[in-house]
Amino acid sequence: MNAFWIILTGSLVATCCSLLGCYLILRRMAMVGDAISHAVLPGIVIAFLLTGSRDSVPMLIGAGLLGVLTTFLIEFFHRYARVQADASIGVTFTWLFAIGIILISVYAGQVDLDQDCVLYGEIAYVPLDLWITEGGLNLGPRTVWTLAVVTMLIILYIVLGYKELFLTTFDPAYAAAIGISTSVWYYSLMTAVSITTVASFESVGAILVVAFLVAPAATAYLLTDNFKTMLLLSVVAGILASIAGYYLAVWIDGSIAGAIATVTGIEFMLAFLFSPTRGILVRKKQLQPVQH
Amino acid sequence: MIIQVENPVVEVHDLTVSYDRKPVLWGIDLTLPAGSLVGVIGPNGAGKSTLIKAMMDLLPAGSGYVRIFDKPIAEVRNRISYVPQRESVDWDFPASVFDVVLMGSYGKLGLFKRPRQADKDAAMDALQKVGMQSFANRQISQLSGGQQQRVFLARALAQNADIYFMDEPFAGVDIATETAIIELLRTMREQGKTVIVVHHDLQSATEYFDWVVLLNMRLVASGPADQVLTQQLLEQTYGGKLTVLTKVGELLRKQEFPARES
Amino acid sequence: MREFIEFFSFADANIRFVTVGSVLLATSSAVVGCFTLLRKRALVGDAVAHAVLPGVCLAFMLSGTKNPFILLLGAFVTGWLSLITIDFITSRSRIKEDTAIALVLSVFFGIGILLLTAIQHSGNAAQSGLDKFLFGKAASLVGEDLIAFSLVAVLLLVTTILFYKELAMLCFDKAYAKTIGYPVRALELLLTTLTVFAVVVGIQAVGVVLMAAMLITPAAAARFWTDKLSLMLVLAALIGAFSGVSGAYVSYTAPAMPTGPWIVLIVSMIAILSFAFAPGKGWVSRLLRQRRNKTLILEENLLKLLYHLGEEKQDFHLPHSLQQILEKRAIPKKQVSAGLSKLRKQGYIEKTPAGWQLTLQGQRRGERVVRLHRLWELYLTQYLQLASDHVHEDAETIEHIITPELEQRLMEELDYPVLDPHSARIP
Numbered sequence: 003m004n005a006f007w008i009i010l011t012g013s014l015v016a017t018c019c020s021l022l023g024c025y026l027i028l029r030r031m032a033m034v035g036d037a038i039s040h041a042v043l044p045g046i047v048i049a050f051l052l053t054g055s056r057d058s059v060p061m062l063i064g065a066g067l068l069g070v071l072t073t074f075l076i077e078f079f080h081r082y083a084r085v086q087a088d089a090s091i092g093v094t095f096t097w098l099f100a101i102g103i104i105l106i107s108v109y110a111g112q113v114d115l116d117q118d119c120v121l122y123g124e125i126a127y128v129p130l131d132l133w134i135t136e137g138g139l140n141l142g143p144r145t146v147w148t149l150a151v152v153t154m155l156i157i158l159y160i161v162l163g164y165k166e167l168f169l170t171t172f173d174p175a176y177a178a179a180i181g182i183s184t185s186v187w188y189y190s191l192m193t194a195v196s197i198t199t200v201a202s203f204e205s206v207g208a209i210l211v212v213a214f215l216v217a218p219a220a221t222a223y224l225l226t227d228n229f230k231t232m233l234l235l236s237v238v239a240g241i242l243a244s245i246a247g248y249y250l251a252v253w254i255d256g257s258i259a260g261a262i263a264t265v266t267g268i269e270f271m272l273a274f275l276f277s278p279t280r281g282i283l284v285r286k287k288q289l290q291p292v293q294h
Numbered sequence: 295m296i297i298q299v300e301n302p303v304v305e306v307h308d309l310t311v312s313y314d315r316k317p318v319l320w321g322i323d324l325t326l327p328a329g330s331l332v333g334v335i336g337p338n339g340a341g342k343s344t345l346i347k348a349m350m351d352l353l354p355a356g357s358g359y360v361r362i363f364d365k366p367i368a369e370v371r372n373r374i375s376y377v378p379q380r381e382s383v384d385w386d387f388p389a390s391v392f393d394v395v396l397m398g399s400y401g402k403l404g405l406f407k408r409p410r411q412a413d414k415d416a417a418m419d420a421l422q423k424v425g426m427q428s429f430a431n432r433q434i435s436q437l438s439g440g441q442q443q444r445v446f447l448a449r450a451l452a453q454n455a456d457i458y459f460m461d462e463p464f465a466g467v468d469i470a471t472e473t474a475i476i477e478l479l480r481t482m483r484e485q486g487k488t489v490i491v492v493h494h495d496l497q498s499a500t501e502y503f504d505w506v507v508l509l510n511m512r513l514v515a516s517g518p519a520d521q522v523l524t525q526q527l528l529e530q531t532y533g534g535k536l537t538v539l540t541k542v543g544e545l546l547r548k549q550e551f552p553a554r555e556s
Numbered sequence: 557m558r559e560f561i562e563f564f565s566f567a568d569a570n571i572r573f574v575t576v577g578s579v580l581l582a583t584s585s586a587v588v589g590c591f592t593l594l595r596k597r598a599l600v601g602d603a604v605a606h607a608v609l610p611g612v613c614l615a616f617m618l619s620g621t622k623n624p625f626i627l628l629l630g631a632f633v634t635g636w637l638s639l640i641t642i643d644f645i646t647s648r649s650r651i652k653e654d655t656a657i658a659l660v661l662s663v664f665f666g667i668g669i670l671l672l673t674a675i676q677h678s679g680n681a682a683q684s685g686l687d688k689f690l691f692g693k694a695a696s697l698v699g700e701d702l703i704a705f706s707l708v709a710v711l712l713l714v715t716t717i718l719f720y721k722e723l724a725m726l727c728f729d730k731a732y733a734k735t736i737g738y739p740v741r742a743l744e745l746l747l748t749t750l751t752v753f754a755v756v757v758g759i760q761a762v763g764v765v766l767m768a769a770m771l772i773t774p775a776a777a778a779r780f781w782t783d784k785l786s787l788m789l790v791l792a793a794l795i796g797a798f799s800g801v802s803g804a805y806v807s808y809t810a811p812a813m814p815t816g817p818w819i820v821l822i823v824s825m826i827a828i829l830s831f832a833f834a835p836g837k838g839w840v841s842r843l844l845r846q847r848r849n850k851t852l853i854l855e856e857n858l859l860k861l862l863y864h865l866g867e868e869k870q871d872f873h874l875p876h877s878l879q880q881i882l883e884k885r886a887i888p889k890k891q892v893s894a895g896l897s898k899l900r901k902q903g904y905i906e907k908t909p910a911g912w913q914l915t916l917q918g919q920r921r922g923e924r925v926v927r928l929h930r931l932w933e934l935y936l937t938q939y940l941q942l943a944s945d946h947v948h949e950d951a952e953t954i955e956h957i958i959t960p961e962l963e964q965r966l967m968e969e970l971d972y973p974v975l976d977p978h979s980a981r982i983p
Contacts, residue, residue: 027651027652027654027655028384028387028388030652030654030655031654032652032654032655032657032658032659033599033654033657033658035658036602036658036661036662040765079831082839083780083831083832083838083839084837085776085831086593086596086598086776086779088596088597088598088599088772089593089598089772089775089776089779090776091599092598092599092601092602092768092769092771092772092773092776093769093772093773093776093824093827093828096766096768096769096772096773096820096824097769097773097820097821097824097827097828099765099766099817099820100766100769100816100817100818100820100821100824101817101821103691103814103816103817104813104814104817104818104821107812107813107814107817110812117690117691117814118687118690121669121690121765122669122673162405162406163405163406164408165397165400165403165408165409166400166405168389168393168397169397169400171387172383172384172387172389172394172397173378173382173383173397175347175352175376175378175382176376176378176397176449177400178350178352179350179352179371179374179375179376179378179459180371180372180374180375180376180400180401180453181368181371181372181401182400182401208765209606209662209665209666209669210662210666212658212661212662213659213662213663213666215658216655216658216659216662217659217662217663219655220651220655220659223388223650223651224649224650224651226388227388227389227390227433227435228388228389228390228433229387229388229389229393231388232388250670251670254670254674255673255674255677255678256669256670256671256672256673256674256677257669257670257672257673259666259669260666260667260668260669260670260671260672260673261666261670262666263662263663263665263666263667263669263670264663264666264667264670266662266663266666267659267662267663267664267666267667270659270663274645274648274649280649280650282648282649296941308946308949310950320936320940320942320950321936321940321942321946321947321950323942323943323946357949357950386650435650512939512940512941512942513940513941514941536939536940537965538935538939538962538965538966538969539939539940541962542954542957542958542962545957545958545959545962546953546957549845549849549957550842550845550846550849551849551953551956551957552846552849552850552953
């Protein structure tokens with residue numbers, strides 16, 4: 003049963019991250035996703051200190067706000083202080099992440115988070131924190147419920163905003179010309195990434211969030227030319243990685259989050275080499291007759 | 295030679311546009327006649343793209359205003375269409391030709407609504423007009439430059455707007471595409487649409503456009519093509535950089551001066 | 557306070573070593589970071605930093621020791637591999653660079669975490685301390701490790717100084733460097749190697765996750781203080797060194813604290829303060845400059861106004877009341893009063909019982925503003941064919957900014973004109 007809950011948790015995180023990741027990589031914002039996933043840490047710690055719990059709505063909102071603030075800060079440093087774009091990302095997220103780690107050390111007694119957990123999460127403990135109603139009914143792990151709600155929200159967001167997100171990602175200038183606000187969709191997307199990151203953080207840690215944001219989407223991007231298929235394939239790749247990663251971790255007795263990230267990398271490598279349309283090994287074969 | 299018209303479709307009044315405080319367009323006063331094919335012509339860095347972007351309010355104006363159909367732009371967005379430069383988007387994007395053309399309907403649909411059959415028909419119809427109907431399901435990454443341009447054009451057509459802004463639609467396309475596009479633009483003009491085209495080829499300008507705007511950081515001329523495309527005006531546009539103007543622009547940027555006082 | 561004195565007296569040999577070590581580590585990564593920043597590849601360092609972890613773990617698993625040179629070698633191999641992978645992915649597929657960086661970063665790190673946890677769970681007693689790679693620990697850097705990493709850091713600094721000219725050219729203009737016969741590929745390889753080494757040693761101080769800050773942040777901060785590369789390197793090195801000392805201090809006074817994050821926090825604060833307050837480029841100094849411009853505009857407008865009044869009366873030294881001034885132009889009364897008293901202090905105007913009047917000096921300056929205004933109007937009508945009723949607004953700004961050289965040039969191009977487009981005389 004534990005395996006089921008862990009894999010389910012991983013799959014839920016994979017689903018929201020992969021979906022949003024498709025937009026991030028097409029907007030060339032993969033590193034912004036990386037930055038947000040690190041920078042929400044102080045928000046999580048502060049929200050935790052204030053509310054004393056992990057799976058609370060204030061926590062999601064508070065830390066989510068910090069994620070959006072991160073994008074504002076990156077923008078601000080870049081536009082008003084004219085810091086080079088990549089440096090602006092690098093300075094912002096390392097700074098906020100460092101604050102988060104320091105807060106954790108200072109309030110070590112009050113915050114139920116430790117440094118290692120921040121990096122690679124505690125997905126193995128997910129099944130331990132059960133939601134049991136007053137009547138004694140066992141509803142399963144709390145984290146799964148939180149993540150399920152967040153996943154539903156993300157799917158709803160993408161379904162409702164599908165055409166606007168599609169257009170502002172592909173051709174922002176045209177979108178603006180016909181009256182679709184690019185900044186509304188940009189910041190709502192960043193909000194979605196932040197909320198997802200916060201919800202996923204404690205179970206899978208910062209690094210797996212990045213891996214899930216980027217690797218399944220990149221894998222899907224090499225396999226298809228249809229955007230809807232890309233969304234779908236990225237989710238499939240993410241879920242498969244959760245399953246395979248779990249068993250890999252059990253097999254070599256290591257971190258589950260680390261193992262899942264490893265599998266997403268293997269998936270990408272396979273697509274990179276063998277994608278029917280874009281794999282570098284496959285492409286070579288197709289090109290050979292042309293050379294003669 | 296700056297000819298102003300009665301009841302213009304586009305009215306540009308004292309427009310100054312700056313990048314990073316450095317003005318790239320100075321005090322443009324311009325009116326364009328309805329139902330015409332307008333060419334915006336000038337050397338590289340003259341601010342041609344900047345002008346049409348500022349006309350659509352995609353760039354903030356340092357001073358002045360633009361009115362289209364005698365209204366502020368926000369009120370007439372659904373009557374405007376735009377064909378950006380081909381290089382401005384990533385053609386590796388996972389989308390089909392039909393997906394892109396269907397975007398033409400997005401502006402009118404509004405939030406949360408999906409394209410209906412009528413929108414899909416309009417998109418197919420637009421594809422047919424540019425001779426790309428057989429490519430509807432083709433991935434955009436597989437298109438040639440000319441085909442990409444036709445797809446962008448089809449997207450604008452599917453929008454069925456009244457005024458079209460096109461940024462270098464003839465850049466890097468094959469002869470067949472160029473002929474097809476100009477034919478299409480002429481048909482649009484006959485239907486009473488106004489098409490404003492950024493163009494860099496002087497040879498074809500007389501032949502293509504009814505109205506020409508000569509631009510080089512400032513408006514050199516605006517009027518009927520045959521009157522504007524004269525040796526003297528072209529020399530003014532292409533020859534002799536206005537060093538003083540450039541230097542003052544640099545100073546404004548360096549000193550971080552406001553474009554207008556207040 | 558006692559601890560502070562104890563630490564900075566450097567009486568304890570241990571403190572001396574730790575401090576020297578941290579400073580060397582932080583300095584070398586800051587210096588190399590300048591070059592990666594200027595080559596717009598700042599975030600690549602982040603990927604290398606994360607990719608070092610699996611190398612360290614593999615080296616430990618294969619050798620079974622924590623010998624610093626072996627771990628360094630492992631780190632170096634996977635750090636290098638990560639860079640090659642990023643380049644390979646971007647050049648051989650349609651994956652863009654940012655995606656490739658994020659992908660390599662997270663996957664390599666994931667593998668590293670997997671190996672690290674597997675080692676930890678294996679019950680091998682020798683492994684304890686490997687996890688210091690995650691967040692770094694300057695204070696635990698002693699003996700063999702300290703010597704090893706300090707050596708590499710010194711080597712890095714020396715190499716950078718030796719190849720300063722070549723690396724500078726590579727960052728400044730790669731194409732040009734190629735045409736004048738620089739071995740560009742070899743230089744790129746050198747810079748890459750330096751980056752990997754800088755990451756490998758820097759990690760000892762701040763750990764894998766925050767390593768990016770040691771490369772990017774001092775360089776980004778230094779960039780705000782100077783446009784000269786040599787000075788930028790020195791400043792970045794100083795900022796790095798300062799953060800290194802403070803890191804050592806923190807780990808001395810609060811051993812329970814993770815030192816890496818403190819170093820990064822300090823270096824980030826320096827950077828953010830630089831972004832805000834560095835003279836010239838800083839955000840605040842730019843705001844101040846904009847405010848100074850506003851003051852300048854106000855003052856010159858007042859002088860111009862008094863000059864105009866003088867023109868009307870054909871006597872420039874008549875006094876004018878505040879009321880007259882306010883009627884002439886709609887400027888808030890408060891601003892006018894403030895501006896007038898400032899101008900008086902500068903000796904441009906005098907206050908008499910009957911009102912304000914221009915001094916000779918003030919008349920000259922007012923005259924210049926009016927002249928520039930009318931010259932610019934003329935320029936706009938003649939060279940830009942603007943209608944004469946549109947040029948006033950533009951000239952209102954430009955009159956304040958034209959330099960004497962530009963003024964001379966305008967006079968020449970306009971052929972020493974007498975009248976402006978509104979037929980007013982150009983003084």
